Structure formats: structure tokens, C-alpha cells
Amino acid sequence: MRYITRRAGLFLITLWAALTVNFIIPRVMPGNEASAVLATFRGVNPSALHALEIEFGVNVHQNLIVTYFQYLANCLTGQFGLTAQRVPVLTEIISKLPWTLALVGVTTVIAFAIGTMVGVVSAWRRGGRLDGILPPLLFIVASFPVFFVGLLLLFVFAVTLNWLPLSSNYSIGAEPSLSLSFAGDVLTHALLPGFSLVVVTAGLWIYSMRNNMITTLAEDYVKMGRAKGLPSWRIMIDYAARNAILPNLTGFAMQLGYVLGGSILVEYTFSYPGLGYLFYTSTTDHDLPLMQALFLVYTLAVLICVLLADLATAGLDPRTRDA
Amino acid sequence: MSIAEISATTTLETGALRQQRGFARFLQAVLRNRKATAGTVILLLIAFAAIFPGVIARDDPLAAIYGQDLGPSAQHLLGTTQLGQDVFAQLIWGTRLTLIVTVVVSAIATVISMVIGVTAAYVGGVTDRALSLLTDIFLIIPTLPLLIVLASYLPPGSLTMIVVLTLTSWAFQARQLRSQGLSLRTRDFLAAARVRGERTSYIILFEIIPTMTSLIVASFLGLSVFVVGFAAGLQFLGLGNSTELTWGTMLYYAQQGGALEAGNAWWALAPGAAVAFMGAGFALVNYAFDEIGNPALRPVRKRRARTAA
């Protein structure tokens, strides 16, 4: 129980830190970006404008602390103001969220599955000819910038072979519906961006999982498993893999931030209109309200995943149950 | 503990001899390890291109005087850009700034993370918990989104890049350096320093940190792999200074100029490949460093003599 309380505490503190960062940045950064942006907001919904003024410290003639708490209250009720297109920020985010969620969600699950299996097995079967080449190769592929992989795939499959579409999440002119053909269209559009993400993410996970597994294999209880005459697969899974994965689940979750960053770049490369692409356009439009709200969304996503990992660890690792 | 046990733990080694053997063995290990050699060669090539770009690429990278969107040929090894600039020249001349930003960021971030990690480990208590919390916060907050927000407020350019990247990268290795610091905390040579009356800051700077050299170098290398990717990523999105010539800005122009659709693949792929190449160089040396640096070769400290009981 104490373990969960501690982790929930970290969740709240980091969330608070991110919210505070959002509050502080417009106020400490040199120049007057914020006021310049807000000056363009004329004749808009007054409460939305007010929320923006509070967030960015423009036209605010009251105590900083009071402003800060008003800002926090706004955030908790989802009042993030308006985008450069005068659409409520929250609405815009919610409309694009499913696309990114689908892309990142599916690729992360696939990458984790591949990463775990390949990592575990490659550590188990050490000493083969591949053993000298595979790990550094994986490390290198894992460190490839994700946009390079994306561009390469685009070049090969979209431009040269023309097998897959060049951009976007569904074909221009297609009507979004729950039909099979639309689903197929979406899938072909998501294939290359998804694949780019999987390649880089899986590479990273295979590498870390393999390292964890190798460390675990040196433990005495693995040797005991062998001494007891247990079948090989059972030792690999029950005695080694389980002990390699579970304590590191939170660590894996923390790498999600890197994956999300990669997803932003992938969406930009493929002009895939999810939150990442939105992030990009917010920079070109100099749309600070949207940008900062997106920053919060991404941070919250990582925090939620880390907390879920913590809960899983608490549930599955007997040692934390008593901690 | 039996007398037999005590006699088993006596060692007598003089510092100088150990250090000599250490360095020679290190050099040998680097040359014998193919990964280290490959990585070092890559980094040397890149460094050469950064220092002497004119030797490799004769053309002025910014001169828009050639035919537009040309494919690779004898005159233009990687073709030309949409504006008629030589891509190969851009690639070579862009190396310098890319390398500088990467190395400066990694160096400063490693120093910061080292100071924070070791201080947290050595001082312990509330300081440790506060610093660890700070590290965790920076580790969880996703890097690219934070980078984007910060960079949007600051004037575009390499200095901004450096500041912003350092701020988001220092946490990367702080945890590992802290664990290493923790394991060293109980060692005898530190107790000896404390008994001599040395200040905490002295102990941290002159006793602990020199012992951790190999981990620090490994941290620097490992960090570089990702810094070069993040820097390029930021510039790719257009948050760099588009008047500066780096691989990232090349990618930005290629994407904006529709390089792939126009069939000018090399313009888009070459800088990306270069980033991957540099990353691979650092990664190889880092990987080899992990192999070499532990446990076969520990960093050698200046004074080391434990006498028989």
C-alpha cells in the first residue's frame, strides 16, 4: 500500500510540475511572445479569452498566487482557451486524439510484444554466432532517428514501389464511416507510420529487455531452477523472464516519453493528422495556447502509463505488496 | 573470520604500476574490439568533415547556382536541392554545427547529471530525495514536447538548441551515476578522506568522480546518440534557425520542398542517414566501452595501497 501511495504521490507531483512549467514559461521567457499572440484574439468568447489571459499572464492585474490557482482550476476543468483558428483547444485535441491513440497504442503493444520475446529469447540463447552482431546492430537501429526510418520507408514503399499511400490517415475524399473499406483505407495509411514507430521502439525494447534478462540469468535462483531439473522453457519464463520484466515495468513505461516524441515526428513525416501533426502546426501558426495544452496532454499520457505500470508491479510483484 | 580468510584478502599494489598497466590494456582493448574501432573510425571521419569541410566538398553549400532537383551525378554526388544547391556540399559543411551542438550539449548535460547524481548519492538524506525527485520529474516529462514548447519561445538558433537540449537531457544519466555513487560511498578510500578532514565538495570532486571516469565517458557517449537525434528532430520540425546549416535544417528544407514527391530522394535521405551514421558511431563506441570498461578494466585511481593485515 505504501508503494502505491508513493507512486501516486510522484504522479501528482510531476503533474503539478508540468502544469507549473506551463504557467512559468510564458512569464520568464524573454520577449513578449505571449502578449503578441493574445493581442490577436479580438472579439472572441470572453471566458475563453480570460482563461488564456490567466495562463499567459497578459492583462492580469492581480496577485500572482491568485492567478496561479485560477489557472490550475481552469486546467482541471479543461479550459485551455482557443486555438489560432478560434476553436476551443479542448475540442480540437479531443477530435484528433483517437487517431494518435490508435497509432501509438497499437504500435507500442506490438513493439513491446516483439521486444520482450526477442529480447528474452536472444538472451537465453547466448553464445551463438549472432550474439556478437545482433545486440550492437539492434542498438544502432534503435538509435536511428525515427524520421529517417520513416523517410526511408516512404521512399521505398510509397514513392518507388507505390504500394502504400504517401501521407495522411485516409484518402482524400473518403467518407469516414464504420465500413470495411474505410477501415482498410485507414489501415493502409497507418501501415508505414506504424511500421516506422515499431522498428525504432522495438529496437530500443529488445536492447533493454535483453540486458535485463542477461543480468537475471546470472542469478542463483535461475541456477537452482536448472538444478531442480525443470524444463528449459519453464526456467526461461517463470524464473528468468518474469524476474527480468516485472521489476523493470516502470522503467519501460518511462521510456514512453521517447516513443511519444517519436510519434510526433512520425506524424509530421507522414502528414498523419493526429495530435503530433497538430503539435507541428501549432508551431508554424505560433499557436501557443494549443501548444502548451498539447504539452500537458503528452505529459499526462506518460504519467498515466507510468502509474499503470506501477499498479501492475504492485499487483504482480510480491515484494512490493508488503513494502 | 578465520586467519585463512584474512590472508586471502591481502593485496599490495602500487598506484603507478597499476595505472600503467591499465592504460596499455585499455588501448589494446580498444584496438582488439571491432565495435570500438568501427565506432572510432566513424567519429574520426565525422570530426574530419567538421574541421576540414573544404577538403572534402569543393562547392559552396549555399550557392544556389546549379540545376534544380537534380539526381546524383559525377558533379553532384548527392544531387541538388530545390533551389539548386549541391546536397553533398551541404551535408559536409553542415557537419560542423551539428557536431558542435551535439558535443556541447552532451558534455554540459553529463557534467550536470554527474554533479547531481553524485551529490545525491554522497550527501544522502533529504538532499538525495529532493534531487532524485527532480530527476524523476525530468525523466517522466516527455522530451520532445517540452523541447518544442521551450524552443517556441526562444529565438531560433544553435544557442537556443544547446540551452533547451541540455535542460531536457541532463536527467537521462543522473540515475545511473547516482547508483554508481551509492556503491562507492562505503568504500574505504572515502572513509580515509573523511578522516583526513576533507570537505564534502572536495571528496565529491577529487575522490569520487575520478573513480567513475569510465561511467562518465560512457554516459557522455550514450547521451550523444540521442542528442543528435533530438536536435535534428527539432530542426526538422522547423524550430531551428533555418538560416543555419545543419543536417536538421537540411531535412526541414527537404520536407518543405517536397523532396520525396519530386523524386529527389537523396536530398531527404542523406541528412537523415548522416544523423543515423553519427548516432551509430557514438553507439558503437559506447557499446564497446560498456564491454571494455566493466569489469575487466576499472578506472585507476591515483593512490591505491592496501597493506597486509
Next chain:
Amino acid sequence: MPEPLLEVDDVSVSYLTDAAEVGAVDHVSLALHTGEFLGIVGESGCGKSTLLFAIAQLLSPPAAITSGRVVFRGQDLVQLTESELRHVRWRDYSVVMQSAMNALNPMKSIGAQFKDTMRAHEHVSNEAIEARSSEVLRLVGIDSAHLDSYPHQLSGGMRQRAMIAMALLFTPQLVIMDEPTSALDVVAQRSLMTQIKDLQQQFGFAVIFVTHDMSVIAHYSDRVMVMYAGQVAEIGATRSIFKQPMHPYSKGLLDAFPSVRGPRRPLIGIPGSPPDLSRPPTGCRFHPRCSEVMPKCLTIEPALYPVGDTDVRCLLFAKSLKDAV
């Protein structure tokens, strides 16, 4: 004399590293009979644990058996494949390791670890498994309610006893123990040793007990083997070795433990330190530290010479020049 239960015949074990080949065990032979308790004693790095794992076929790369046979119940274990070995493991011989905290899987309950062992060898019902598990726990004085406990929930002594209980699941004929008492305080040590001896007398299994502390096995072992630098220095009946150690090393080890009742005398240690096994000393490996060293000890490698009912690897006991060449 009936056939020995275990015959270790000229076994050598090396660690093959990048830097050098380190001979951890050098041509060791021993014979163990049913129900016999053999103690293997030596300082850290003498190869006793390596020998133990070699016998149990639990070595991992870079360590490997480079010569010799390990004949257990008529079968050379070295020649068996891993799947053939699996039939013999735990049913015929089992292993008790030094630290139960490290040797027990932290993620599985004690009962679960007993269960997967039994399941690996036989098709038995859950009731039978639980009955047997409770039975072995009772043997070592642990309440069967602890079958649902996890290793970290038990005390150090309990964990160690649980490991011994697990080793007796199939009442094997041989139990190999690697310093099982090292992590315990002297009181718990004594209690555990008595328990082990009781169980041995009850079930008649043979024991190989590795330790760096001679006093632990003094009252319990039938025979003692003293190892030094990967070789057998002296081997014989416990009584004989304790009463009159022959090898200068054994003498040194015993001199480090003055009797509680005897006259006071200054403690004498063994000077120097164990050799680097990648470059062992020439001739007798103990010569750099020996108080009775002779010139020929630097060049001639002694064999094991019989002296009464012990064997000693020391040139002092080479009967004639012929023996010593």
C-alpha cells in the same frame, strides 16, 4: 567395500576468459559412499565451490569441465545431455546453495517452488503435492502454512531450512551443500548443522558440504578434504585430520583455531595470499607460503601420498625419491 555412490575421477575445471585460461580445479579425485558426510574445506578462491558445481553439472560458460569423469550411481554425468541429466536432477541428487534469499525465486511462493519441482518429475495430483510439501516442511520444523509465503517473508534461518526441505522432496541419495551456514549467526549455524545431521541419519543420504570454516563440520563430517589452489591438499578421516594434520596448510588452518580449553598460545596465521590461478606457482603450489618449504618444493609437483588413513599432497611425505619424481 561396496561401490562408491559418487566417484569424481581426475576432474579439472577451467574458466576460459579473453585474458587467460584459469584452472580453477586441477585434477581432483574423490570417492563418496552411501550415507557418508564429506566436508570440503578451503579458503576463498581455492576452487571448492567450482568443484561442487562441476559435480552437480551446474557450471555455466565461461566455466567448463576440461577433463575427468563424474560417475554417480554408475553413470558418468559429464557425458549426459541436459535432457538426460534432467531425469537425475533432484531425484537422485539435490543442491543447497549458500544464500536462500538468492537461491529462491522471489516471485514465487515456497509452495509454488516445491510444486514446480515435483511437477517437473512426476504426474501427481495437487493433493499429493501439498501433502509431500507439508511433510518436508515439517521435517525441518516449519509450519505448513508457510507454503503460501514468499521468500522475503521468512527469516534467514527459516529460508535456509526451507531450501533444505526442498532438497529432500524426493529423498535423494546425495545432497550437495555450498556453504549453507555462511549467512547465519553461530547459534543458527549450530542449529542448522544439527538438523542436517539428524536428517542425514534419518534418511541415510550422503552429503558433500563445502565451507571455508573448518570448525563448522568438525563434529559432523566423516571425512574432510582440504583444498588449496584448485588441488586436493589433504583428504582423510575427520578425526585424523583434526588430531594430526599433515599438510602444512591444514596445520596452518587448524592452528588458527585454538582450543577453548587448551593452553593459551599466540595465534599463528598463514602468511601471504592464495596464488593467481592463471599463473600458479611452479612445483608445489603452496611453497611460497609454506613454513617447511624445501628446495625441491619449487620444482617438483607433489602427488597425493598416503600417510596412514589420509592422503597428503606434500613432498615431506614422499617415501622415496622415486615417488617424488
